[in-house]
Amino acid sequence: MENLNIVRASSSDIAQLQKIGRDSFIEAFAELNTEENMRQYLESSFSKEKLGTELATKLSQFYFAVLNGEVVGYLKPAASVWKKPAALDFLCAAAIPIAGAAAVTMLEKMGDINPGTQILVNGANGGLGMFLLQLLNYQGANVTAVANTKALEFAKSWGAGTVIDYTTC
Incomplete structure (x- = not known):
């Protein structure tokens, strides 16, 4: 039986958050961007400093998806969330x-x-x-x-x- 847990990330998780964030972004967007664009974005958006600052902000939260003890994803709840209209995929x-x-x-x-x-x-x-x-x-x-x-x-x-x-x- 698989065991999925959602665990809130803390400042001690910056390296893991940086790795899973970069890996996810590369998987989703590498084909759509140049190598230089990807490098610039990853350096600015997934730097340890930026992630540390975000984690220190009370309104910013990150969570890990942990499947059978292994981090397999992360999420960052948006400040504003809307329900998807039923007519749209x-x-x-x-x-x-x-x-x-x-x-x-x-x-x-x-x-x-x-x-x-x-x-x-x-x-x-x-x-x-x-x-x-x-x-x-x-x-x-x-x-x-x-x-x-x-x-x-x-x-x-x-x-x-x-x-x-x-x-x-």
């Missing part, structure tokens, strides 16, 4: 924060957006487009959305004043 639900953060970053790089500013959003029916439409609408921009036929009504509901069906152009 886990992969799609996991992408939501990424698309939202990308949209906010794009708006920051665009600078001031005043009410009435004319903005065209290509790919308005994707995750990034959905967030952009809503954020631009909130700022009062006059948004034209480019999307496929099936997504035109969604684009309008997300804040597009004008929609263009790219499949008919």
